[in-house]
Amino acid sequence: MNLVASEKVKKMSASIFQEMADRKMQAMNRGMDVIDLSVGSPDLPPPAFVIETLVKYSKDPLNYGYTLKGIPEFNKAVSYFYRHRYSVELNPLKEVLQLMGSQDGLAHLATAMINPGDIVLVPDPGYPIYEASVTIAGGVIYPMPLKAENGFLPVLEEIPLDVLEKTKMMILSYPGNPVTALADKEFFKKVILFAKQHDILVVHDFAYSELIFDHHEQISFMMIPGAKEVGIEFNSLSKTFNMAGCRIGYVVGNEKALSILASLKSNIDYGVFYPIQKAAVAALTSDFSMLEEQVREYEIRRDTLITGLNKSGWSLEKSPGTMFLWVKIPPGWSSREFAFALIDEAGVAVVPGDAFGEQGEGYVRIALVQPSERLSVAANRIDEFLTKSLLKK
Numbered sequence: 090m091n092l093v094a095s096e097k098v099k100k101m102s103a104s105i106f107q108e109m110a111d112r113k114m115q116a117m118n119r120g121m122d123v124i125d126l127s128v129g130s131p132d133l134p135p136p137a138f139v140i141e142t143l144v145k146y147s148k149d150p151l152n153y154g155y156t157l158k159g160i161p162e163f164n165k166a167v168s169y170f171y172r173h174r175y176s177v178e179l180n181p182l183k184e185v186l187q188l189m190g191s192q193d194g195l196a197h198l199a200t201a202m203i204n205p206g207d208i209v210l211v212p213d214p215g216y217p218i219y220e221a222s223v224t225i226a227g228g229v230i231y232p233m234p235l236k237a238e239n240g241f242l243p244v245l246e247e248i249p250l251d252v253l254e255k256t257k258m259m260i261l262s263y264p265g266n267p268v269t270a271l272a273d274k275e276f277f278k279k280v281i282l283f284a285k286q287h288d289i290l291v292v293h294d295f296a297y298s299e300l301i302f303d304h305h306e307q308i309s310f311m312m313i314p315g316a317k318e319v320g321i322e323f324n325s326l327s328k329t330f331n332m333a334g335c336r337i338g339y340v341v342g343n344e345k346a347l348s349i350l351a352s353l354k355s356n357i358d359y360g361v362f363y364p365i366q367k368a369a370v371a372a373l374t375s376d377f378s379m380l381e382e383q384v385r386e387y388e389i390r391r392d393t394l395i396t397g398l399n400k401s402g403w404s405l406e407k408s409p410g411t412m413f414l415w416v417k418i419p420p421g422w423s424s425r426e427f428a429f430a431l432i433d434e435a436g437v438a439v440v441p442g443d444a445f446g447e448q449g450e451g452y453v454r455i456a457l458v459q460p461s462e463r464l465s466v467a468a469n470r471i472d473e474f475l476t477k478s479l480l481k482k
């Protein structure tokens with residue numbers, strides 16, 4: 090049989106992540122001690138009470154059936170979380186939809202919302218599922234460049250009118266992946282006006298809502314008046330409570346958009362494992378003390394790596410959030426050359442910036458998913474690597 094991938098699958102670019110994984114494996118097979126800062130999977134554990142809840146409900150054989158959709162308790166827990174963390178009121182029945190991780194919702198969103206040929210505005214650089222979701226739906230991407238000189242915010246005025254006429258959706262993420270910048274309320278207000286003017290659904294990915302550092306305000310898009318009229322916000326327990334493999338997330342906001350996505354999902358999946366839903370309820374309604382400790386841990390990791398790199402001639406500023414550093418690489422390298430040489434020669438794995446879009450060229454993404462001591466070692470190795478390569482060049 091001559092099996093060939095569909096045109097849609099051919100358009101998707103998973104290859105760079107696969108190539109990084111292969112290079113990591115090869116380096117380890119050569120006996121190298123690899124410091125893996127490439128994948129954004131938390132190394133920190135979920136809170137003990139979350140694991141205990143999961144274990145307790147997993148012991149009951151009656152809990153292994155299809156759940157079909159979120160239990161009402163979960164939706165109420167999300168409302169509680171949003172009220173306590175961002176002073177946002179959500180109707181648990183209509184303005185909260187459970188997902189098998191926010192990726193599930195992001196991946197299916199475009200199929201639910203757009204028709205082939207419709208345009209979706211996506212951040213460049215941006216988290217790869219945004220583009221993949223549009224590709225699956227047969228839509229057209231319009232990349233919004235996120236540039237350092239604009240605070241990594243898209244310049245809405247630069248989007249041509251003929252593009253806006255065909256635009257159905259705009260995706261934003263602050264703080265995001267790989268760009269860790271924050272947006273302020275003024276920007277979000279502008280986005281709401283813009284969305285109303287052009288009839289665009291705003292999608293805010295807030296997966297790093299609880300990894301915001303140095304007491305910067307945590308701004309949910311839902312805090313802005315009018316947000317629910319034009320937008321939805323994705324969130325997740327993966328990074329907030331370190332439950333990344335325990336797949337559960339949610340989307341909140343515009344009732345109509347959520348019901349459309351829910352109707353697509355009802356054709357696709359049978360719901361999240363009941364014990365995971367109960368564990369998520371426990372996490373979302375806890376006293377949140379672990380969140381502060383966690384922020385402190387990531388701040389220390391960020392500071393360790395930045396201080397280490399700055400000692401060897403970089404001039405990196407403190408990132409305001411997420412588990413990543415978005416780092417401009419020295420001139421003379423492409424992102425891929427740099428990332429490949431760094432893993433091959435120094436045993437430090439990072440992701441080349443162009444994996445996230447054209448504007449990512451010249452950057453690498455470094456994930457803070459190792460303890461500070463290892464990050465110090467990584468900074469030293471990067472320093473030695475650069476010194477050696479300067480000598481070679």
Ligand SMILES: Cc1ncc(COP(=O)(O)O)c(C=O)c1O
Binds near residue numbers: 265324
């Ligand atoms: C910006 C962003 N959004 C969404 C996700 C998906 O997270 P999950 O599906 O685990 O909720 C990730 C995962 O890394 C992410 O970085």
